[in-house]
Amino acid sequence: MAKVRTQDLLDRFNLELLAGEDGVHREINTSDISRPGIEMTGYFEYYPKERLQLLGKTEMSFFNDLKPEEKRDRMEKLCTDITPGMVITRGMDVPEELMIAANEAAVPVMRSPHKTTRVISRLTNFLEVKFAPFTAVHGVLVDIYGIGVLITGQSGVGKSETALELVKRGHRLVADDSVEIRQEDYDILIGNAPPLIEHLLEIRGLGIINVMTLFGAGAVRSHKKISFSIHLETWDQKKQYDRLGLEEDTMKIMDVKLPRATIPVRPGRNLAVIIEVAAMNFRLKRMGVNAAEEFSQRLTNMIEQEKEGKNE
Template sequence: MLKVRTKDIIDKFQLEVISGEEGISRPITTSDLSRPGLEMAGFFTYYPKERVQILGMTELSFFERLSEQEKRDRMAELCTEATPAIIISRNMDVPQELIDASEETKVPLLRSPMKTTRLASRLTNFLESKLAPTTAVHGVLVDIYGVGVLITGKSGVGKSETALELVKRGHRLVADDCVEIRQEDQDTLIGNAPELIRHLLEIRGLGIIDVMTLFGAGAVRNYKRITLVINLELWDQKKQYDRLGLEEEKMKILDTEITRLTVPVRPGRNLAVIIEVAAMNFRLKQMGYNAAEQFTNKLAHVIEEDNEDFQ
């Protein structure tokens, strides 16, 4: 499914349509932009025609120095069947040659009052967000002390009930049951809830509850960066669980590896408190303090001293 079309950036940035209105449904497939300076000089060998083209004061000032025939030729080559849009910045006057080429090829010709660099920056951020790789994960996403914690586990293990307890303790719900995740950068995963179930929790025995209505606007947020995954699983007596915290397990989502902790579930364990402490401990590790390493170093030092005394 196509994620972004030219009409989306027209609506988002309130761009003025000069010509080529028939092409506003063209797809935009890349977040990269192009400022065709070399192309204005006639070098079209590596012209990235699939990108949104931005013409600023530099490009149009050079264009005015060309002959009438060169102006028509350059603009005819600039407008292709694959070009999603050409944007003029600073509300500058649009060359007639560009309007003619735009009408002939149905390439949307747009204009913005913003400066060229600001327009390029905002447009890049918007396109990177919309065109980022996405996936969906079964789980619950909660903002705990500023840490985006994705709680996973088999159906019925208690994810939603744990999230409800965390919300009661003052933390914020992002998504329940289905978490939509997009990769905005090499190591940045942003999670949000599908529009249909935003701010809702499903609690077995109670049904669907609206967290924002019950607990207020401060109990929810629309999206959050995911930095920690906590997997809940039923307690297995035959399995050896990590008791020191030295081992760090990773989980790969899209192209990003996230730290994952496995927490066994059994009657009497307060999962909300455990996950809350896990988030705080994760923050401490990010700040350079690792309690498990400190304990191991102290233990090794004590053993070394005992060995010296024994000798």
């Protein structure tokens, strides 16, 4: 998990620093953002002081109606030694009581000209990405017709060669060999390549090739949502493979279950075309078209018709 400091918010969102500049290197340890509305009334029993604090029009309107001694008390309690920062929205004026308390406690006070909801949304999205669970998977990630397909399998089974053929067919490479995956939401996985091997593809007997240099910028992507997984394995004569497509297999990455198809590999099979069709078929299923279920229904109807004919 990457470290996030208050200075990162200043750099990323071009916020105006007004006070507490000694605390810009404080760490932010959670993506949750607090709007201290009830704290303005004086109730600090459950004040989440470790969170980034955001003051909008509602909080500031209530604060302006307080007595001078209440204003000082509220701001002194809001600015603690672990509070990573205070953000004022809508370009509102910052109360003198907050400026004094923030400088004493070294709590950065930042101001944004944008609306409160927009600021919260952008800050939350940024922090959610930074604090998202992270892992790395051995495989290849390719964007096929807008579907992020993670190709896995044993070393030497042909993942990189298949990815090269897919790139030649007009699809885009995201990562080869090692795919860094972060879980941005409870059901969303985003994959990208480690910076060291970005845009690179390893082909045994040929070596390292730069896909962007060879095929152009349109042949690569920096990151992609992973929607489907394909596992390549050496053909096993004793194993029964799914021939209809009715069985639905999954693989679990962190807390997310990905639909997965297993494709046996043997000489003469065009893996790139098979994976391309698998991605298109997956896309059709998401649109409500399932060829395997349609075939099964046709077969069931035909059997029932034959039974009715014999009974007559």
